[in-house]
Amino acid sequence: MTRQTPQSAGLAFRKMHGLGNDFVVIDARSGGEPVTAALARAVGDRRWGVGFDQLVALLPPSSPDVAADIGFWNADGSEAGACGNGTRCAARLLLDETGAQALSVRTLNGVLRCERAGALVRVNMGPPDLEWDRIPLAYPVDTRALPIEGSPAAVGMGNPHCVFVVEDAAAVDLAALGPGLEHHPLFPERTNVEFVHVIDPGTIRMRVWERGGMITQACGSGACAAAVATARAGLTGRHVRVILDGGPLEIDWREDGVWMTGPTAHVFDGVFSPEFLGEDE
Numbered sequence: 001m002t003r004q005t006p007q008s009a010g011l012a013f014r015k016m017h018g019l020g021n022d023f024v025v026i027d028a029r030s031g032g033e034p035v036t037a038a039l040a041r042a043v044g045d046r047r048w049g050v051g052f053d054q055l056v057a058l059l060p061p062s063s064p065d066v067a068a069d070i071g072f073w074n075a076d077g078s079e080a081g082a083c084g085n086g087t088r089c090a091a092r093l094l095l096d097e098t099g100a101q102a103l104s105v106r107t108l109n110g111v112l113r114c115e116r117a118g119a120l121v122r123v124n125m126g127p128p129d130l131e132w133d134r135i136p137l138a139y140p141v142d143t144r145a146l147p148i149e150g151s152p153a154a155v156g157m158g159n160p161h162c163v164f165v166v167e168d169a170a171a172v173d174l175a176a177l178g179p180g181l182e183h184h185p186l187f188p189e190r191t192n193v194e195f196v197h198v199i200d201p202g203t204i205r206m207r208v209w210e211r212g213g214m215i216t217q218a219c220g221s222g223a224c225a226a227a228v229a230t231a232r233a234g235l236t237g238r239h240v241r242v243i244l245d246g247g248p249l250e251i252d253w254r255e256d257g258v259w260m261t262g263p264t265a266h267v268f269d270g271v272f273s274p275e276f277l278g279e280d281e
């Protein structure tokens with residue numbers, strides 16, 4: 001997948017969020033310079049740039065069945081194979097632009113179906129990865145190797161997740177535990193880390209440390225992974241409301257994949273200056 005940014009005097013972007021999981025969306029469907037890890041780090045700096053949890057790039061559609069290809073970068077410059085809330089925000093932009101009720105986008109995790117659900121946006125994140133080659137789905141990790149008690153489940157949603165069911169997710173010290181778990185040798189590509197507790201068979205509370213080194217208000221792929229893990233453990237059904245720090249997402253694990261429904265917000269539009277982009281030297 002080629003990743004391009006428009007070549008112009010400045011670079012237009014849109015700031016969006018889904019439940020406070022925030023994104024800078026760059027529309028690169030017309031081509032331009034490739035998005036680089038360095039650009040992602042510069043834009044992602046909340047003091048020196050704009051700041052985001054992920055940079056979302058809309059790329060030219062690589063086949064006629066998709067409205068756009070989409071790429072995701074964390075603020076540390078690493079690229080992510082999946083980003084649920086970022087996909088919903090990109091889909092909202094494309095749905096608003098076309099007036100369509102539904103469309104598809106291509107990500108590194110394949111073609112994802114997106115649709116309006118009233119004022120909300122729903123995406124099929126695809127099936128959980130049963131062949132995740134490092135740690136099979138919901139296979140209990142040997143917790144003796146991890147800096148926390150409990151039995152986590154490893155779930156692939158196009159990106160890696162490690163889900164811990166705990167007594168009280170709100171009481172977990174994410175800042176203390178997150179870095180060690182993200183970088184633990186069990187996870188060669190690092191991992192996103194979710195802590196959940198079950199409120200009832202249809203509701204879980206979740207907090208997240210995202211790969212890339214941050215606590216976020218919400219993580220869509222993480223909510224899908226947590227719902228899959230608790231359903232497989234027999235703690236919930238396959239339709240679950242996941243309550244995150246930023247609010248609730250509805251997760252529905254169907255035959256054709258894990259569907260996620262939630263709100264999106266358009267915050268503002270802006271333009272990065274040539275000076276910021278290093279184009280005026």
Ligand SMILES: N[C@@H](CCC[C@H](N)C(=O)O)C(=O)O
Binds near residue numbers: 085218219
């Ligand atoms: N916020 C996202 C997940 C973003 C990617 C993640 N940090 C990774 O590196 O895999 C979501 O809504 O899914």
